[in-house]
Amino acid sequence: MPSKATDAYTAISLEDARRIVVGQHNDPFAVLGPHKVGRARFVNAFDPGADRMFAIVGKKKYELSAVPDAPGVFTGKVPGKTAYRLYGEDDAGGFWEMDDAFRFGPVMGEMDEYLLAEGTHERIWQVLGAHVIQHEGAQGTHFAVWAPNARRVSVVGDFNAWDGRRHPMRRRGATGVWETFVPGVGDGTVYKYEILGIDGTTMPLKADPVGFGSQHPPENASVVRDITGYGWDDDQWMAERGDRNARTAPISVYEVHLGSWRRKVEEDHRMLSYKEMVTELVDYVADMGFTHIELLPISEFPFDGSWGYQPVGMFAPTIRFGPPHEFRDFVEAAHLKGLGILLDWVPGHFPTDAHGLGRFDGTALYEHADPREGFHQDWNTYIYNYGRREVANYLISNALYWLEEYHIDGLRVDAVASMLYRDYSRKDGEWVPNKDGGRENYETIEMLQRMNVTTYGKVDGIMTVAEESTSFPGVSRPVDAGGLGFGYKWNMGWMNDTLEYVKKDPIYRKHHHHQMTFGLHYAFSENFILPISHDEVVHGKGSMLTKMPGDDWEKFANLRAYYGFMWGHPGKKLLFMGQEFAQRAEWNHNQSLDWACLADGMHAGMQRLVRDLNALYRAEPALHVKDCEPDGFQWIESNDADASTYAWLRRGGEGDRPVAIISNFTPVERSAWQCGLPHEGRWREALNTDASVYGGGDRGNMGEVIASGEGWHGQPASARVTVPPLSTIILTFEGS
Template structure:
């Protein structure tokens, strides 16, 4: 905690003779001029910049007048007064302006706040100093309430705090430069939470920049407004201890993980109130019970870190430490997370450390230099998205991002981070032609700074949040994405299996008559299915920009389209790998996703759409309750082919095993509209195989073709296995059969 300033002896024998206020605030150390200064033994000169003041009086701590009128030394608003005192005076300033009077403490009567060690920790990726020291933090200094403002801007000539409390006037509150850290700080007493603020920065070359939002703001104005809002660092009284303890004891690789990907702004709206968004608290009441009822284990939120443009869906964030105010306050978001945990649902955040937008109030050209982004556009600019790329090799930038990951996991109890666009971070030549990129120091195309950052981020995330997961959206064959860093991997817990998604969607979109020629699209993914800890994603990216919804990708008439989709979902839930489904897919939304509109909930009055939703509920139930379907999602020992080569009939079958010897499930899919009667497949042991899921059941909108709930295995060898089942495989359907324990 800072103390009141001591005597400034370097000015003791002279009075102030500035030419202008600009001269004072441009020095980088306004404290050398402003505040109390002893100009002679027992004589103190108090100096303050208050441009709009009509009259300024100096009061003591009890409100008694010390000096009835300070002299306006400069017409711009520099006031100076002389006080006789044996020791440094403890005073207040009473300011009269336009008939109003207010009393406040002088910001320039306080000393420094950040210690040398604090400044060092701002470069330490394992530290939380970025969000506990930088930004705007409420302080109580022996009854003096206010906010300490700190910002990293090493190349700025001048930084001022501007806001509602000083009429956005950069002359009022210039900050002190801490040279050893490139950080500027100022404690402003008597300002209250909830007020808007920004930083006014004069850049390296003397140019006044657009007002900058606080990079560490904990909340911000509702877009399109862009100010940061005074709000202390989030610290909530959580009631989810039981959830957090259970999560820490869970092996996520072996646990069922079925993720409902959700864009909060378009899941559902309130049409009778101007089509407004649901709030975080309303979503807690509506979204969370819905997801719980359908049996999903997690909700993955498209980015909710504050972003200016709705059309970016959150993937171009400005304030990485602030949950968007579109849906409420930080407390409201914490209540949403807590409600999810109470319902047994984990919350995963889409997190965007790959790039940031060029909005003038954001991080771009922050202090008049390319501070957060690389200066060379071949390294620092995304051509595809028109955004800037973080300079991962700058220690302060890497630490800023690592601290942000830790912040969401620790302060908001989030259960995971899905890292967006990892491939664009790993490769220097990502989406670039020859000559548009710069090789690394070894001549390669790997972004060494990004690799180091991702490894450190994962190490810190797993150390600070036991049981939480990190997930990479990575679309290439980069080795070891989900392997530990000590083995040379990137350290993620899971990786999206983009190849599986593209292959299988291509297959299922074809007319069944042609599927025999593309059978490898179903089987190819198993060649590498256990090289990483995979999540099978059917994400938002597959249902936008003219790609059509999932149901619109399906060929045939109405019955065939829905049967195809149900068979595909059964295939997916029976396939090795964790599951992810974007909202609307669970009831076969007809229109492709539009971020400006609610999902088409009226579809649920239709039998076919309602049937798909019922199937998803049953698939999730089967996935969570049948160990063979999830315990070895990431282990080759849990999978065995039964039928992989029947391309003529477009039939595929495999065996799933759990950790226990008798934990067995069989998955069979028929991707033609012809029922397969008497289709024999091998199984490892005899016994009764219960039909846990039949996607052709009438309750889902199917024709109810099947095996009357189950079938007894015969001791007849088939497909290299000692026993076999003689099945009826419905048309365009998937069966999941489970060995019943005797």
């Protein structure tokens, strides 16, 4: 064995060595690893568990000298230029061999650095996070994280005994990014970042803001996940989905909370996996005739009770149901069944959990420092600093990530109103006006516009949807026309007005008749989706069925009539799971839907009705082609308050037959109710919510009505129609 170098300490100073030992060195790559001293190569290494350390080159071992007063630091001359490995021994007889992380050069390129610093890197996940790669001849994982105000950042995990001194990272210039390549670390490795703040304080260990995986809650470390190499088989869907997401398409969304849709009762009520949902959920939704599945947030989140709306791992599909590739299996299965997948996306706030983004590098990095701008009083969460270019870029890149890496077909953006207004849910003095003294959040507006321009510009055929509860103008108008650029907007006003109406006892409805018609005054000001979402069946609001007045039969009839009204109304459709079969219990995220109630014919009938409404909506162009166009709608009768009856026409494109819808919201049958129609001839009763197959009384028109030339309601023809109590009927023109 070669003897120790006599000039052992010329490659490292005692001061540097001691700072390495206590984890206070701000440039460890300048000290550790291989270094030239004159024409000789020296290797400096740190391993606090070693009593002796060697460098191995080929088959030769070169002993490194221990640096005095710096336990675990070794240095020595290592001949040659080829790669070396480290070999450690302890006094208990233990030994180990490893590659030295400090012998590897940087991974990030100059262009990545430039774009990250500029806040214009559209795909930050390709640079930041943890990537399993081969680098300079070794297999391992490249870690990179943004922490511009940190003194030191280290990656820690089981692979280094969670010791932040062992793998401190390399600072990349002015970008604020730190990176390192750790050889031998691969898929499935658990890790976090140890960050030394600007004041020398060690922060709580942080999960990776761009991590692709996480531990099962309540554990909260990040997990290395190799998300490359998935072989997609959905090319046909991807080529056609633009037509399926278009304003002229039938869009009927089934909103799902994956953790409570269905559970394995016989297996201690466990949640289904992504792989099980490939058949159970996807097949069910396809059979029900919906066109899209919308998932409540699946970005990793620590607290089940948040339903995903307080995410920490924005780039990690939650491990609750399986690893990333299995989530891709679920998305692909939906596509092969002709279903789109929408994700609820939450850029409006993030939780204060110690392992999350809050004060990430010891400063208010992702959030505003001023709580009047940076803290949500309603949810006890932080608000992103949208005006900081790196933060806006983080969110926009995250939106693009889900669309590109997971073939997601659209994003529904949660709580947009809370983002748009600086005084949202705040009293005077609790908010900071914009530069013009107003309440609009200009930075949010710019970020959302950039997000929409980027996603629509980079990914063909997708949609974005805003949950926006105010009358903010132009939410679903193009950015170049002054809008926010969303494809669709949830019609919260329609939802609130119509639900308030149908909750009333029919005897009082005539006094509130225009709650059902008011939505038509603005129905075409945006591209609307009519949402009956999870928010309507929680927090003591009761289920859809229990909102309805009257006895049990009337409750079902009211709800059937309301669904018929909704599917006939302009706008795309959305129902939350369980509403399609009128679950009696309010939704509980901790348990399965009550599938057993389908043994009751009334619940099964409701489910059959929703299936048939979806089929009719898809089959009749008049019911969807002009959902967002005023010339696709015409009132026949909107003022019959005493009878609580409404009638209207839907029209599609040229050559599409018109459809008439009549709703009766009283428990009184309207026999021979004269209804104006645009054409003489046969009108088929395409759907009647009072049909016995839906649980109704089978009253109606024996399958059709014949319109004569007697004008009525301003129409050139009319027919005598029987409208059952608490029902909606839909008539399609079959010709003269």
